[in-house]
Amino acid sequence: MSAHLSTVLWTEEELEFRREVREFCDREIAPVADELEKGPYPREMIRKLGRAGYMGVLHEKEVGGTKRGVSYEIIVAEEISATNAGLDMARMASTTLYGMPVSKFGTPEQKKKYLEPIVKGDKIGCIGITEPNVGSDTAGMQTRAERDGDEWVINGEKRFITNGSQADYMVCFAITDPTVHSKKGMSAFIVDTKTDGFSVVKDHDLMGMKSARVSHLRLEDVRVRPGQVLGEPGQGFPILMDELDSERTAIAAEAIGYGRTPYEIAVKYANEREQFGRKIRMFEGVSFKIADMAIRLEAARALTLTAARMLDRGMKATKQASIAKLYATEAAIQITYDALQILGGTGYTTDYPIERFYRDARLMTIGGGTAEILRFLIQREVYREFFPK
Ligand SMILES: Cc1cc2nc3c(=O)[nH]c(=O)nc-3n(C[C@H](O)[C@H](O)[C@H](O)COP(=O)(O)OP(=O)(O)OC[C@H]3O[C@@H](n4cnc5c(N)ncnc54)[C@H](O)[C@@H]3O)c2cc1C
Known part of the structure; x- marks a missing residue:
């Protein structure tokens, strides 16, 4: 059983929730995933996400959320991103990037007026x-x-x-x-x-x-x-900083989604495509790429879940969220690159969505803190651990 469906890492409730989100994506998003690429995503899609509860896993019940926590947010982020990356970027900008500062620092009146309609999916x-x-x-x-x-x-x-x-x-x-x-x-x-x-x-x-x-x-x-x-x-700067750890953890989960679909396509394709009289997965040049993709996905998932669990326990997770975001986003770029290579010329066409995920994944070492800034933050946290004031 793959780690993302394993009870070693996840609770039964989380696994059940993942199955539910995946069914929703298969039913509501996958059939229109190519159509969505014309953009902008229809507001109706955001409303559907709100009605399904996927705008509210981080938010309090008073504003219509379920407050299930970051471990649930990363499930939503991965599953929607594995279907259409841009749609989850829009969802997350609304519910996490905008929503978390209002949730954490807003007054009850502000939350009622400016957060509840976001959680419902009625406003963006x-x-x-x-x-x-x-x-x-x-x-x-x-x-x-x-x-x-x-x-x-x-x-x-x-x-x-x-x-x-x-x-x-x-x-x-x-x-x-x-x-x-x-x-x-x-x-x-x-x-x-x-x-x-x-x-x-x-x-x-x-x-x-x-x-x-x-x-x-x-x-x-x-x-x-x-x-x-x-x-x-x-108080703006502390509000800005407060939001970043949950944002980075959710972006890491999105990156796992961008990597997962191309990986799954490449695994199947390499088992079907034949050259030189054998399946191309029999060539190490191909199969070792599959191995590296699997390693990167599993490692990214473990790092992201670690950061999510820490945030759910109210712990400071600057180092873990930065590591998860940096690793998962660089992994997604490499995985989409390798998956495209495994499909050869077919990978370079739009017959499969790999080229789309490849383009989408490239953003993620830039937005939400560049790879260079994250490396700076990680080493700073390392030195703080070694030499506390
Ligand atoms: C598609 C997309 C969506 C986005 N969404 C949002 C959003 O919703 N809200 C929002 O506010 N912003 C958003 N951003 C902005 C994003 O967060 C910034 O692009 C990012 O923080 C980098 O800033 P910059 O592009 O100005 O690059 P710069 O900061 O100008 O950096 C340019 C280069 O210099 C490097 N660099 C800079 N400083 C250092 C340093 N100290 N050490 C080493 N290297 C350094 C960078 O790593 C990068 O490689 C989005 C960006 C994109 C592309």
């Missing part, structure tokens, strides 16, 4: 961190929010925002006190995208993730009321 959320001049160095953020009476006025641009042009709400990070370091001078706001001054500059034309929409946004004198500040003014 996005998170606005990245800007034209600010990527990895989030502390260098340039978007500003200034007080005007009891309101705030936001000005700036946000780039590469998943769901940007589709979203109803954005958790937008902005500098509110430029006189101090942004660790203390950044704040988080819930912005209604229908507010005057909010505009979509364009949707980016991406290499992959074609079913999703990723946008460049502009905020010109966008007014927000005091009830739209998330947490306290000045």
Whole structure:
């Protein structure tokens, strides 16, 4: 039995949940997976995910969630991604990237208004961190929010925002006190995208993730009321940091999904395709690739589940989430590359979805913290362990 279906790693309830999610994907997503690639994903699909409960595994019952935890979120992320990667990127941007800061730092009123409809799938959320001049160095953020009476006025641009042009709400990070370091001078706001001054500059034309929409946004004198500040003014940076470990763990699970489907196709293809009078799996050049793919998938899954279990126990998981995300995303790129190679010329056509997963997987050593930044974080955690202050 493969580790992803094994009771050594998972509880019976988790395995049953995985079967349920997989059936949902086979029934609702797989038949339209190619159609979805024309993008943008239909809102109806997000609604279906909400109604099925897949927008709410991390969220409290008060807002319609099930609060089952990160170990369930990684099951949803892997299964949907194994069917259509862009759709899960959209789901996760809404429920995790946008949803978790609201869930953890929002008031009961904010959660009712701005989170419950996300969990139901009736509304779509996005998170606005990245800007034209600010990527990895989030502390260098340039978007500003200034007080005007009891309101705030936001000005700036946000780039590469998943769901940007589709979203109803954005958790937008902005500098509110430029006189101090942004660790203390950044704040988080819930912005209604229908507010005057909010505009979509364009949707980016991406290499992959074609079913999703990723946008460049502009905020010109966008007014927000005091009830739209998330947490306290000045608390933006800790809110931003808090979200990253659960995001990275979920992205690791998505990457396992991108790898899994091409791996399964390659295993079957190598058992059917014959050259030189024998199945191509009989050649070590092919079968050792299959072995490496299996190793990478199993290792990625164990690392991701470790991070998820730690987060579910309330433990700090910066190192484990970073390791899981880095390993799983690099593994997915290698697996999709090798799977395409095993199918030869057929792999390079659109007859199989491997080329799609190959393009999708390439994003994931960039978004949610680049591979270089993750290696920096991992070594920093190592040195903190060896030489505690
Ligand atoms: C499809 C897609 C969806 C996205 N969705 C969102 C979203 O929903 N919300 C959001 O806010 N952002 C989103 N992003 C932005 C993403 O998080 C950033 O692209 C990422 O953080 C990297 O920033 P950058 O692209 O500006 O690259 P840069 O930070 O400019 O980096 C360029 C290169 O320099 C390297 N580099 C930078 N600093 C260092 C360093 N200190 N040490 C070593 N190497 C370094 C990087 O690793 C990279 O290789 C998305 C991006 C894409 C492509």
